[in-house]
Amino acid sequence: MLYCNMKYFFPVIFIIPLFFSCGVDEHNEEGIYRDICILGGSEAGFTAAIQASRAGKKVILIEPTGHPGGMMVEGIVKDIRFGSARVIGGIAREIYESLERHYGLKADFENPDWYSLYEPSVAEGIIEDLLIHEDNIIVIRKTRIKEKDGIVKDGSLIKSVTLENGSIISAKMYIDASIEGHLLHFAGITTETIREGNKKYGESKNGIQVDNDYRQFEVDIDPYLIEGKPESGLIPTIQEGILGEFGNPDKHIQGYCYRMCLTKDPDNRINIEKPGNYDPGTYEIYRRYLEAGGKLFYPRVNRNNGKTDVGSWHDLSANLYGENWKYPHGNYATQDSIIRYHKDFTLGLIWFLQNDHEVDTLTKRNWMGWGLCRDEFQDNGHWPRRLYIRSARRMVSDYVITEHHTSRENPDKVPDPVAIAWWPPDTHHARRIVKDGFAYNEGFVFGGDDWKPFGISWRSLIPKTDECTNLLTPTCISSSYVAYGAIRILPTFMILGQSAGLAASMAIDREISIQDVKYSDLKDGLINSGQILDIPDDWLKIIKSNN
Numbered sequence: 001m002l003y004c005n006m007k008y009f010f011p012v013i014f015i016i017p018l019f020f021s022c023g024v025d026e027h028n029e030e031g032i033y034r035d036i037c038i039l040g041g042s043e044a045g046f047t048a049a050i051q052a053s054r055a056g057k058k059v060i061l062i063e064p065t066g067h068p069g070g071m072m073v074e075g076i077v078k079d080i081r082f083g084s085a086r087v088i089g090g091i092a093r094e095i096y097e098s099l100e101r102h103y104g105l106k107a108d109f110e111n112p113d114w115y116s117l118y119e120p121s122v123a124e125g126i127i128e129d130l131l132i133h134e135d136n137i138i139v140i141r142k143t144r145i146k147e148k149d150g151i152v153k154d155g156s157l158i159k160s161v162t163l164e165n166g167s168i169i170s171a172k173m174y175i176d177a178s179i180e181g182h183l184l185h186f187a188g189i190t191t192e193t194i195r196e197g198n199k200k201y202g203e204s205k206n207g208i209q210v211d212n213d214y215r216q217f218e219v220d221i222d223p224y225l226i227e228g229k230p231e232s233g234l235i236p237t238i239q240e241g242i243l244g245e246f247g248n249p250d251k252h253i254q255g256y257c258y259r260m261c262l263t264k265d266p267d268n269r270i271n272i273e274k275p276g277n278y279d280p281g282t283y284e285i286y287r288r289y290l291e292a293g294g295k296l297f298y299p300r301v302n303r304n305n306g307k308t309d310v311g312s313w314h315d316l317s318a319n320l321y322g323e324n325w326k327y328p329h330g331n332y333a334t335q336d337s338i339i340r341y342h343k344d345f346t347l348g349l350i351w352f353l354q355n356d357h358e359v360d361t362l363t364k365r366n367w368m369g370w371g372l373c374r375d376e377f378q379d380n381g382h383w384p385r386r387l388y389i390r391s392a393r394r395m396v397s398d399y400v401i402t403e404h405h406t407s408r409e410n411p412d413k414v415p416d417p418v419a420i421a422w423w424p425p426d427t428h429h430a431r432r433i434v435k436d437g438f439a440y441n442e443g444f445v446f447g448g449d450d451w452k453p454f455g456i457s458w459r460s461l462i463p464k465t466d467e468c469t470n471l472l473t474p475t476c477i478s479s480s481y482v483a484y485g486a487i488r489i490l491p492t493f494m495i496l497g498q499s500a501g502l503a504a505s506m507a508i509d510r511e512i513s514i515q516d517v518k519y520s521d522l523k524d525g526l527i528n529s530g531q532i533l534d535i536p537d538d539w540l541k542i543i544k545s546n547n
Contacts, residue, residue, distance in 0.1 A: 034058045034171045036174070045178075046068040047091045047092065048500045051499075051502050055509075061139045064141075073124040075120055075388070077116070082424070082543050083422070083543055084489070085491075087420040088532070089532035099123060103304055121376050122304075147186075161174070172470065175473065176471065180476075181395070184476055193328035193391075195482075196249055206480055208244045209444065215441060221288045221292060223238045241431065241433050256324045256387050257320070258387060260384075261309065263371065263373045269369075269370075270372040272351060272371055328391070328392040350370075353367040391484060397464055400479060401456065402483050409450070417455025417533050418455075418499035420534075421456050423485075424486060425445050425482045426486065428443065429441040456492075470507075470514060498529065503517050
């Protein structure tokens, strides 16, 4: 039995149907049979679903948070830079055009300085509206694949997935559009989570980064509980461990954070209250930073209607470096615990910066008056439902994207692109340790003048034939840690999702394995669906004009 419930959301400036939940009676013993099953309503998940539906396929989309849209609906706004809008086509272009039209504006993809300043709730309304009007899509919300025996395989074929709510779903093709790669993992696909190190793929930016000046501490901070006494232990957010050698493999990966959507509008603001588990000692490093003359990050209006996207990429912010390395390969309990810790820490940090008597007047003034948005994230206490997971599992297939694809000089050629990555390798700090007696951030790689846009190979989306023949991924694609940093961008995920949705549909139409889809056929279909697969000849001029 299928059921559908529609609720309505009434934001301040528009009325639009938001939640259209199509799900499954959890007591349905016969299961659900669809052409394509997609795990994850990320930026890639919902575009894959829409593309497959438009190709006439019956799709089921599983979104554990209950809110398809990925980080577009969870707080990120400025994820178009360096002129990357030039290669946004297809469904992604439709989304941005709709967002700008909502505000009475027009998307300007040819302008290297253009980017959209949408609100999460507006993006969610547009995405939900698209899903509602696709009759072939069923969305199952707030459940996950069972952690034990959740996948049934017959040789290299996935036969069914079982969800925590008891639903059993069988499909011809499966798409893992999660960031965590749970479907890949449960299906026995080879994945990687660590910084592999430079030797594995002959790279120069992977692994441990010894001399990190980018987003490094602007002031010296004593790391010890009792200042000057190493034997007293380390203050919170600093980990034990030696720096290590440049380029060596390391289990630590770039920090996670919440993208905070805040407002000062008294008619829309909900004041942030002191968390029940608040411990002022947790924020000792922020006290010492301010005492040493450091200037902390703070909210600024950077999206429509007076709201913020408070990101974390500074020397000291809400990125918890070194606190997340167990997440990528962790079980659900471990992952849920890390998510809760980040939420508690971040809410406590805001309270600390607004109220602690040791915080200086300027910092308090920068944070004072900011609160949660009444019209955002209404089913989650007005806090984002998803932590920003910048890196988790990455598939290891026969084709691996590496730093060499991103290089401006003699880049690896890609004859079979399904999207263009227009972003430099971008990996945030991975650890906060002690170096030369002071707190030290380690791991950031970003920018420079040695990168270029590159095509994302079709082969990087498909697993090894002997591992699975009816599964592909647009989010956990086969790439090295540092190369993934150039791919993990919202519009790129949307483009990859649409490509994955079309490829899966073509495999079904031809009754072939996903590996046997001919790129020439896929390319024609992608171009016909509005995708952009060629890098403009003036790409370098565009990048330079945007720096």
